[in-house]
Amino acid sequence: MKLSLGPILxxxxxxxxxxxxxxxxxxxxxIIYLGxxxxxxxxxxxLHDWLELADHLTKQGKQxxxxxxxxxxxxSELKSLRRICDNGDYLVxxxxxxxxxxxxxxxxxxxxxxxxxxxxxxxxxxxxEQQMRRWVMxxxxxxxxxxxxxxxxxxxxxxxxxxxxxxxxGRLPLAYSARCFTARAYGxxxxxxxxxxxxxxxxxxxxxxxxxxxxxxNGIQTQSAALYDLREEMSEMKHEGVDVVRLSPTLEGMVEVxxxxxxxxxxxxxxxxxxxxxxxxxxxxxxxxxxQSSDDLKAD
Amino acid sequence: xELVCPAGNYPSLKAAVxxxxxxxxxxxxxxxxxxxxxxxxxxxxxxxxxxxxARDHQVKVFIAINTYPQAxxxxxxxxxxxxxxxxxxxxxxxxDIGLMEYATQNYPELPLHLSVQASATNHESLRFYQQHxxxxxxxxxxxxxxxxxxxxxxxxxxxxxxxxxxxxxxMSEGRCHLSSYVTGESPNMCGVCSPARAVTWQHSGExxxxxxxxxxxxxxxxxxxxxxxxxxxxxxxxxxxLSHVLEEPTSLNTMxxxxxxxxxxxxxxxxxxxxxxxxxxxxxVSVWRQALDAxxxxxxxxxxxxxxxxxxxxxSEGSQTTLGAYSxxxx
Numbered sequence: 001m002k003l004s005l006g007p008i009l010x011x012x013x014x015x016x017x018x019x020x021x022x023x024x025x026x027x028x029x030x031i032i033y034l035g036x037x038x039x040x041x042x043x044x045x046x047l048h049d050w051l052e053l054a055d056h057l058t059k060q061g062k063q064x065x066x067x068x069x070x071x072x073x074x075x076s077e078l079k080s081l082r083r084i085c086d087n088g089d090y091l092v093x094x095x096x097x098x099x100x101x102x103x104x105x106x107x108x109x110x111x112x113x114x115x116x117x118x119x120x121x122x123x124x125x126x127x128x129e130q131q132m133r134r135w136v137m138x139x140x141x142x143x144x145x146x147x148x149x150x151x152x153x154x155x156x157x158x159x160x161x162x163x164x165x166x167x168x169x170g171r172l173p174l175a176y177s178a179r180c181f182t183a184r185a186y187g188x189x190x191x192x193x194x195x196x197x198x199x200x201x202x203x204x205x206x207x208x209x210x211x212x213x214x215x216x217x218n219g220i221q222t223q224s225a226a227l228y229d230l231r232e233e234m235s236e237m238k239h240e241g242v243d244v245v246r247l248s249p250t251l252e253g254m255v256e257v258x259x260x261x262x263x264x265x266x267x268x269x270x271x272x273x274x275x276x277x278x279x280x281x282x283x284x285x286x287x288x289x290x291x292q293s294s295d296d297l298k299a300d
Numbered sequence: 301x302e303l304v305c306p307a308g309n310y311p312s313l314k315a316a317v318x319x320x321x322x323x324x325x326x327x328x329x330x331x332x333x334x335x336x337x338x339x340x341x342x343x344x345x346x347x348x349x350x351x352x353x354a355r356d357h358q359v360k361v362f363i364a365i366n367t368y369p370q371a372x373x374x375x376x377x378x379x380x381x382x383x384x385x386x387x388x389x390x391x392x393x394x395x396d397i398g399l400m401e402y403a404t405q406n407y408p409e410l411p412l413h414l415s416v417q418a419s420a421t422n423h424e425s426l427r428f429y430q431q432h433x434x435x436x437x438x439x440x441x442x443x444x445x446x447x448x449x450x451x452x453x454x455x456x457x458x459x460x461x462x463x464x465x466x467x468x469x470x471m472s473e474g475r476c477h478l479s480s481y482v483t484g485e486s487p488n489m490c491g492v493c494s495p496a497r498a499v500t501w502q503h504s505g506e507x508x509x510x511x512x513x514x515x516x517x518x519x520x521x522x523x524x525x526x527x528x529x530x531x532x533x534x535x536x537x538x539x540x541x542l543s544h545v546l547e548e549p550t551s552l553n554t555m556x557x558x559x560x561x562x563x564x565x566x567x568x569x570x571x572x573x574x575x576x577x578x579x580x581x582x583x584x585v586s587v588w589r590q591a592l593d594a595x596x597x598x599x600x601x602x603x604x605x606x607x608x609x610x611x612x613x614x615x616s617e618g619s620q621t622t623l624g625a626y627s628x629x630x631x
Contacts, residue, residue, distance in 0.1 A: 071472055072422045073448050081424075098424030101431075115475050117418075117488060119368035122398030126432070140480045140489065148371035175476040175532075178443035178625050181546060185538045190631050206545055207537045208516040214536060215478075217545070222471070224481055281484070287513060288481035 001238055001265050003258065004031035004165060006248040007067035007093070009173060010218060011197035014044040020249070021053055025060040027255055028262035031244060032057055035067040035084065037095055037113070039180070039219045040077050042197065047083055054090055063091075070095040070115050071176045071220065091133070104130040114139055114167055115176070121152025124162070128153075134163040136246060139172050139228070142285035146240050163243035169231070169257055170248025171203065171216050172224040172279075172288060181217040201251045213277070226279035226289055232272065233283055234264040301562055301569050303592060304362070304461060305585050308340040308574035313350045315582035316359075320589025323360035325393060326350070327491075327574070332380045333364040334417055335574040336491030351387060360390040366415035367491045368396045378402055385410050391436065394418075395474060400433040413461070414438035417474040417487065423455035430457040437461055439570060443472050446557060446626045450564040459567040465584060466572025467617060468552040468624050470532055478531040483513045494530045501526075527617065551616035552624045555588070555604050558595050580615050587611050 005024055008017065024032065034050045034057075036042050045053075054064040068084050069077060078098060085092055085102045094100045095113035103110045112135040118124055124135060137146060146164070153159040183193040185204055203216035203223055213225035230237065230245075237245060245265070247257060264270050272293070273280075281290030305321035307313035316324050327333025329341040342350060354361050363384040369377035377399055384392045385407045392410060394400050395417035403410055414420055414429050416439040429435045437459040440449060453460055471478070473487075480486035483498040498513040508520045510529035517529035527533060532546040552572070554561070561569070569592075571584055587608045595602045613621060622629075 070475070071419075071443070072424075073444055075451065078422055078424055096422075096425060097418075097420060097428045098422050101424045101428035104428075117368055117396070117474060119396065119489065120371040120374055120398050122374065122401060123368075123396055124398075126397045126401050138477075138488075140477045140486055145371050152371060152374070172477070172481065174481050175471040175478050177471045177546075178445075178628075179470060179547075179630055184630065185541075185543075185545065190628075204538055209519055209535065209537065209542065210516045211537075212515060214482075214515060215545075217538065222478065222546070282480070285484075287484040288477065289515075 001234070001242060002030040002244045003028060003261055003265065004033065004244050004246045005029045005258075006167070006170065006246045007033040007035055007037045008249045009038055009170075009221065009223070010201050010203060010251070011039070011042045011044070011195070012201050012251070013198060014049070016201075016251075017045055018053070020251075020254075021057060023255060024258075025057055025062065027258040029062065029247070029258055031063045031065060033065045033067045033093055035093075037067050037070050038221045039197070040069060040074075040080065041193065041195065042219075047080070047087075051087060051089075065091045065093050065111055067093040067113065068095055068099045070113070071178070072096050072098055073178065093136075100127065100130060107131065109133045111165075112136065114173065119145070121149050121156060124149065124153055125156055125158055128158050128161050132162055134165055134244065136165040136167060139167050139174075140282050140288060143233075143236060143240060143283050144285050146242075150241055164241065165244035165246050166230070166237055166242050167228070168233075168237070168245045168247060169229050169261070170227065170250060172228045172282075173221055174215070174224055174288075175222040177220050177222070180220050181222065182219050185217060224279065224288060226277055226291070228280060228282070228288075229273050229278050230280055230283055231260055231264050231270060233280065234261070236283075238265070301566055301592065302461075303585070303588055304568050304570045306466075306571055306574040306576070306581060307350070308335065308337075308576070309342070309578075310346050310350050311578035312574070312576075312581045314353060315578040316585050317354055317357045319582050319585040321359055321585055323362055323390065323568070324354055325362040325364055325570075325574075327364045328380055328383070330376060330380075331489075331491045332367055332369075332377050334366050334415070334487055334491045335364075336367070337496070337575050340574060347387075351389070362391045362393055362413060363387070363389050364393040364415065365399065366393050366395045366417045368417075368488045369399055370489055374398075381407070381410075393439070397433070400429070400435075404433045408434075411436045414458075415474075416441050416463070419472050419474040421472070423452060423457070426452075426456050426458055437567065439463075441473050442469055442552065443625050445628050445631070446560060449566070449626070450560070453565040460565075461568035461570050462554070462561060462566055463552060464554045464569035464571060465588065465612065466552060468547070468550060468622065470547040470624075476532075482515050482531060494528070499529055548620070549617045550620040550622045553612050553616065553621035554623060554626055555591055555608065555612065557623065557626060558591060559599060559602050562595065562599070583611055583615060
């Protein structure tokens with residue numbers, strides 16, 4: 001199984017991004033996704049910056065994929081998307097059907113990101129025929145759903161034509177809106193947001209009135225409050241034929257997380273995940289926010 | 301502009317037809333449609349009766365098969381397409397590309413409308429669905445501003461339908477997993493959002509608490525209007541401040557925009573609310589019929605009548621209406 005580092009979902013200053021990837025270059029991740037997927041106003045890094053970084057990371061032995069935006073409303077956003085698709089060197093992760101349309105017209109291969117709604121094998125087949133090389137399973141799907149999808153693609157004899165990637169670590173991207181919730185939390189209009197997301201490199205915490213952490217605000221994206229963590233499920237993922245395990249960047253502690261996943265994929269012992277503030281429910285066909293400890297799993 | 305109205309059951313369908321719908325949309329009684337609530341939707345004899353009633357009154361029928369087929373149970377969705385085709389309906393509203401492929405291969409004559417659940421917010425996406433599955437119409441997500449909608453009509457390869465009135469989804473439809481994160485069931489997979497089986501209403505002294513799978517969504521003082529605990533409309537704390545962090549309970553009402561929408565080339569207006577009562581459907585459809593008729597009689601003189609406005613306000617969530625993303629007060 002390969003390890004991938006997903007696109008940075010938050011808004012970090014340019015230098016922080018550069019330093020971060022310098023650190024990531026010497027970790028065990030095999031694939032690095034680069035680019036802005038959440039908000040087109042986040043411009044600390046321009047396309048040429050991403051491309052320079054891509055060249056640099058490629059030289060260090062990483063496979064680089066350029067990730068594209070998820071919610072595209074304006075003509076200017078489509079223009080930026082076309083520039084990404086026309087980069088000439090790197091595979092593109094499509095996060096909206098518009099990217100798939102543009103890439104398919106150019107007969108270019110692509111990765112279907114987690115917000116391309118692929119819930120069954122006939123849907124996968126449609127995109128495999130458009131040169132989809134890899135898909136990232138929608139986060140709300142379970143191990144059982146993945147089994148059924150893989151079975152279906154085997155019956156259609158297309159399983160060998162794509163890789164399966166599973167979002168395994170990080171706050172779960174749950175929803176997108178036209179509205180910016182971070183700006184709203186500050187009483188700011190979206191157009192005058194002062195790029196307030198820069199002040200929240202791990203998003204803003206949303207608690208219920210009885211102090212349960214529920215969501216994380218990240219601009220127009222809503223994430224889980226809990227960290228999704230499937231490090232204890234690595235052998236199950238391997239068993240299901242998962243090709244790539246995605247780790248979503250957090251500002252702190254990422255090197256250790258990658259190390260733990262690298263240990264887990266090589267069968268070395270890892271420390272158990274603390275249940276508090278962690279979740280793994282989606283994989284186990286439950287509520288996303290639930291956590292099943294490995295002891296629960298043994299009792300099954 | 302065609303007035304497309306919700307039919308959650310036979311009495312609602314009759315109410316829509318009798319009050320001036322041009323088309324009704326409905327779902328089968330299972331999780332193949334995005335309003336899979338108990339007591340709603342159609343099968344067997346009632347389904348046939350409903351189709352007959354609509355046709356006898358020259359009202360079109362659209363069937364929503366607009367959830368994403370669960371891999372383990374693909375057959376259920378496939379059978380639904382077979383059934384819709386056999387019923388000879390005017391269109392099927394779909395979101396899943398696997399299902400669209402099946403329909404196109406097997407029933408090339410069956411008209412497909414792209415569901416709002418497919419989240420097609422730009423013309424490149426629309427071209428994908430048009431080129432591969434020959435969709436005839438697309439329902440536009442409730443995230444676009446009026447000028448973005450106008451721009452989309454100009455570049456769209458297919459006819460467009462927009463939401464005119466009803467509950468307001470503030471997330472990009474088809475791209476929201478909030479419900480499954482908390483309850484395990486989502487609009488995409490099960491056709492439900494914040495499902496009723498997970499809801500509890502609990503009095504704690506003078507305060508009424510609403511919970512969803514035990515997560516506290518809101519607290520209401522005596523006399524406050526307690527709304528259904530939909531996740532995106534809860535009151536939560538951010539930075540130690542309590543507020544409707546995502547959205548206030550409010551309904552979409554675009555009646556003021558009828559002239560602009562018509563002029564831009566929008567082909568159909570959708571009334572949300574298959575989960576609402578027949579009385580609600582009758583009132584809302586009747587008011588919208590009057591407004592559209594008034595507009596087409598004298599486009600230059602169109603004004604929203606005070607009575608229409610009040611009727612719509614009375615039936616709206618939190619008795620509040622908004623132009624939502626069309627006007628973007630938050631932009």
